[in-house]
Amino acid sequence: xxxxxxxxxxxxxxxxxxxxxxxxxxxxxxxxxxxxxxxxxxxxxxxxxxxxxxxxxxxxxxxxxxxxxxxxxxxxxxxxxxxxxxxxxxxxxxxxxxxxxxxxxxxxxxxxxxxxxxxxxxxxxxxxxxxxxxxxxxxxxxxxxxxxxxxxxxxxxxxxxxxxxxxxxxxxxxxxxxxxxxxxxxxxxxxxxxxxxxxxxxxxxxxx
Amino acid sequence: xxxxxxxxxxxxxxxxxxxxxxxxxxxxxxxxxxxxxxxxxxxxxxxxxxxxxxxxxxxxxxxxxxxxxxxxxxxxxxxxxxxxxxxxxxxxxxxxxxxxxxxxxxxxxx
Amino acid sequence: xxxxxxxxxxxxxxxxxxxxxxxxxxxxxxxxxxxxxxxxxxxxxxxxxxxxxxxxxxxxxxxxxxxxxxxxxxxxxxxxxxxxxxxxxxxxxxxxxxxxxxxxxxxxxxxxxxxxxxxxxxxxxxxxxxxxxxxxxxxxxxxxxxxxxxxxxxxxxxxxxxxxxxxxxxxxxxxxxxxxxxxxxxxxxxxxxxxxxxxxxxxxxxxxxxxxxxxxxxxxxxxxxxxxxxxxxxxxxxxxxxxxxxxxxxxxxxxxxxxxxxxxxxxxxxxxxxxxxxxxxxxxxxxxxxxxxxxxxxxxxxxxxxxxxxxxxxxxxxxxxxxxxxxxxxxxxxxxxxxxxxxxxxxxxxxxxxxxxxxxxxxxxxxxxxxxxxxxxxxxxxxxxxxxxxxxxxxxxxxxxxxxxxxxxxxxxxxxxxxxxxxxxxxxxxxxxxxxxxxxxxxxxxxxxxxxxxxxxxxxxxxxxxxxxxxxxxxxxxxxxxxxxxxxxxxxxxxxxxxxxxxxxxxxxxxxxxxxxxxxxxxxxxxxxxxxxxxxxxxxxxxxxxxxxxxxxxxxxxxxxxxxxxxxxxxxxxxxxxxxxxxxxxxxxxxxxxxxxxxxxxxxxxxxxxxxxxxxxxxxxxxxxxxx
Numbered sequence: 029x030x031x032x033x034x035x036x037x038x039x040x041x042x043x044x045x046x047x048x049x050x051x052x053x054x055x056x057x058x059x060x061x062x063x064x065x066x067x068x069x070x071x072x073x074x075x076x077x078x079x080x081x082x083x084x085x086x087x088x089x090x091x092x093x094x095x096x097x098x099x100x101x102x103x104x105x106x107x108x109x110x111x112x113x114x115x116x117x118x119x120x121x122x123x124x125x126x127x128x129x130x131x132x133x134x135x136x137x138x139x140x141x142x143x144x145x146x147x148x149x150x151x152x153x154x155x156x157x158x159x160x161x162x163x164x165x166x167x168x169x170x171x172x173x174x175x176x177x178x179x180x181x182x183x184x185x186x187x188x189x190x191x192x193x194x195x196x197x198x199x200x201x202x203x204x205x206x207x208x209x210x211x212x213x214x215x216x217x218x219x220x221x222x223x224x225x226x227x228x229x230x231x232x233x234x235x236x
Numbered sequence: 237x238x239x240x241x242x243x244x245x246x247x248x249x250x251x252x253x254x255x256x257x258x259x260x261x262x263x264x265x266x267x268x269x270x271x272x273x274x275x276x277x278x279x280x281x282x283x284x285x286x287x288x289x290x291x292x293x294x295x296x297x298x299x300x301x302x303x304x305x306x307x308x309x310x311x312x313x314x315x316x317x318x319x320x321x322x323x324x325x326x327x328x329x330x331x332x333x334x335x336x337x338x339x340x341x342x343x344x345x346x
Numbered sequence: 347x348x349x350x351x352x353x354x355x356x357x358x359x360x361x362x363x364x365x366x367x368x369x370x371x372x373x374x375x376x377x378x379x380x381x382x383x384x385x386x387x388x389x390x391x392x393x394x395x396x397x398x399x400x401x402x403x404x405x406x407x408x409x410x411x412x413x414x415x416x417x418x419x420x421x422x423x424x425x426x427x428x429x430x431x432x433x434x435x436x437x438x439x440x441x442x443x444x445x446x447x448x449x450x451x452x453x454x455x456x457x458x459x460x461x462x463x464x465x466x467x468x469x470x471x472x473x474x475x476x477x478x479x480x481x482x483x484x485x486x487x488x489x490x491x492x493x494x495x496x497x498x499x500x501x502x503x504x505x506x507x508x509x510x511x512x513x514x515x516x517x518x519x520x521x522x523x524x525x526x527x528x529x530x531x532x533x534x535x536x537x538x539x540x541x542x543x544x545x546x547x548x549x550x551x552x553x554x555x556x557x558x559x560x561x562x563x564x565x566x567x568x569x570x571x572x573x574x575x576x577x578x579x580x581x582x583x584x585x586x587x588x589x590x591x592x593x594x595x596x597x598x599x600x601x602x603x604x605x606x607x608x609x610x611x612x613x614x615x616x617x618x619x620x621x622x623x624x625x626x627x628x629x630x631x632x633x634x635x636x637x638x639x640x641x642x643x644x645x646x647x648x649x650x651x652x653x654x655x656x657x658x659x660x661x662x663x664x665x666x667x668x669x670x671x672x673x674x675x676x677x678x679x680x681x682x683x684x685x686x687x688x689x690x691x692x693x694x695x696x697x698x699x700x701x702x703x704x705x706x707x708x709x710x711x712x713x714x715x716x717x718x719x720x721x722x723x724x725x726x727x728x729x730x731x732x733x734x735x736x737x738x739x740x741x742x743x744x745x746x747x748x749x750x751x752x753x754x755x756x757x758x759x760x761x762x763x764x765x766x767x768x769x770x771x772x773x774x775x776x777x778x779x780x781x782x783x784x785x786x787x788x789x790x791x792x793x794x795x796x797x798x799x800x801x802x803x804x805x806x807x808x809x810x811x812x813x814x815x816x817x818x819x820x821x822x823x824x825x826x827x828x829x830x831x832x833x834x835x836x837x838x839x840x841x842x843x844x845x846x847x848x849x850x851x852x853x854x855x856x857x858x859x860x861x862x863x864x865x866x867x868x869x870x871x872x873x874x875x876x877x878x879x880x881x882x883x884x885x886x887x888x889x890x891x892x893x894x895x896x897x898x899x900x901x902x903x904x905x906x907x908x909x910x911x912x913x914x915x916x917x918x919x920x921x922x923x924x925x926x927x928x929x930x931x932x933x934x935x936x937x938x939x940x941x942x943x944x945x946x947x948x949x950x951x952x953x954x955x956x957x958x959x960x961x962x963x964x965x966x967x968x969x970x971x972x973x974x
Binding site: 035036037038039041042046056059060062063064066067069070071073074075077078097101104105108111112115116119122123213216217219220223224226227228231232234235236 | 243244245246251254255258261262265266269272273276279280283284289292293296297299300303304307308311312318319321322325326328329330332333334336337339340341344
């Protein structure tokens, strides 16, 4: 393939992410990885549910007196919005508007970073309360589940940034369009997992 | 293997049509987003309002499921053409996920 | 790359294998390293049988026996059986569907190297303070109490090699979904491709729970998490569930490709179309599906309650139905066929009664009340060796003979092959049949010795003699391989004369681009159809001869895997808490891995093209076997 081949909005294919064989393979392969990730997170959720509120006898912490909903609500709104901004980025990708895509991706990254910042603040807060990783089975299951999600956010951010920087000078082509599409899929998946985290861990935790 | 693709240059009419289609789709996405925010608000409000857990738990789980459907079929385009195999594997994944969670909340001895 | 490379030195050949992304060479790597691990696991098996040869033997100490036993199971399942099957999938599946390569050649190589470094890491435990000793199931209640680093070697090694297997699984799935030749519909795919597909789907969905469980184990030991510490609210049954949610599908990951191999063999050497192709396909899918709903039958005695036991007992019995369908289909394929008793066919015929025996004892254990009697006895040992050796290992040996010419361009000796078969087959039944009775007489599994007054002497001695026969069989196979390689008599496309599927329509070994022109598939058993219609070329083509795009080789997968290998050593010794160098080692390892990942994604790799002239030269000069 010629990397220097220039496309116009008129000649840009309808589905640039699957217009090449390479793109098709990446597309299917990545969705399969998401299916595997579904099972990974299910195992973490299952363990969390089995170990919820379990600890050494006389443990003072329980989900119902630990979590603070206002912070979680803010994190949820930020992450949901970042999901929408990455949809905007893909909208401009399909219209072959590189500058607008980069701008929306930039906003997505900022929102993602804000989410991550709040999560670090939250963890730090709990640790200062004495609810550390080694505190109990409950704390281990909680931090591992939510922390794995946080690690995915971090990986997604690095991926966004690497792609944006790498392609900043060369614009959209058939080689990088699938990559942009996949990272946005990844970002939506992270959002899906978060929907279950705020529901199962936080909301259901607070109501006990 | 290859990165080759046939280039098809659209006529002006075709181009305008597809642009219109895309902005229409984007408006649909905005609606999904509004619904998601709304569902999230309901879930948080229900919990804050302190209703019985037996009432809230099924409701917020249902709301989460609706949100996931919106994400998968709206934002991630799983309803589009060429997603048949993908959907099959995602649903298989969800099936395994479901039985895993079911097992660990019911048969771990307590 | 192809014809120029004829006379290269050892170093160049080595470098070629280190950087290759060609599915056929990766198959060689899988076969060689899987084969070596198979020999290591076999030696461990012999040590076990020597120890149990007579009552009160002191050949191995109790502790060493536990290590040998654990490593035998772990090595055979994760490092021998699965990689060797992956070797045949890599070598044959892309050819069967008429593809030039797998979907992700780079990831294919990465998958291999992750497996390789994971396996080496696990086996280094022998020299670095003791191997894992909590059994291949590594139950948490036992494992977290194990001293030394054995369990850490197990957890970290399996994590690395597990990632490799997951990557291979995704790769095969995408290859089959996207890269089938024109006309190759799903219902025209050869059975081996179908079983590869379903086994890969099982890999995709079964490995994540194992990875999560193993991570819990690492976190418990490394960071002081309390997933399995009951005094801190932990629960060891979580490990059992996660392990078996993976572990039961794993059994099908092993047996389904074996079914695929035997399906090919029955059709080829009965010179008949496979009986009930559609039923075989759907039975395969059903087995894959049910495979996820039966795991708790390994946990009947845990005390999950009568409801759970009843549900899982029923689900387990249902699996026998699609498996039975398969057995009858194979029998009816042979029925009325013009059978030629080649070595692969003898393995296939030997497989049917052996596997049925293993299946029947499986259904016995599915009856939960009876399982309370059989659990943890030698009956269980006999059962799973009947399905795994009688199913998987026989398939691996059969495929070695069947596909050797396709992979290496030369035939293994039929005479020695049959000697191997008889020695192995007799040895296998001698070893394991009698263990059923040892189990019924009360001998528990995993014991390092027994008393002379328990009446198990004679049967154990017979069992050990059987193991000797199996070892002899494997040694003769090795002799066969060496002699064949020295003689090096080249063979043609279809050395068995009765090949039915696309892989037999091209040179042995195939050129590195597989098909100069993509074939057009006109039905099930493509090559057979063309042969019957007198087509000398063996294929019809879907495209004119054009230049071919190929991926570049890459050394990055080795570096990436090596980084994780290094980081694992840091993580392992970090648990001691008194070694300052471990954190830097973890960081260096991760920097190597993620750095090479970044390098890979930032550097454009567009591959290269083989020109039409070059292809024409290859085709005319009969030099299309460029693999040498």
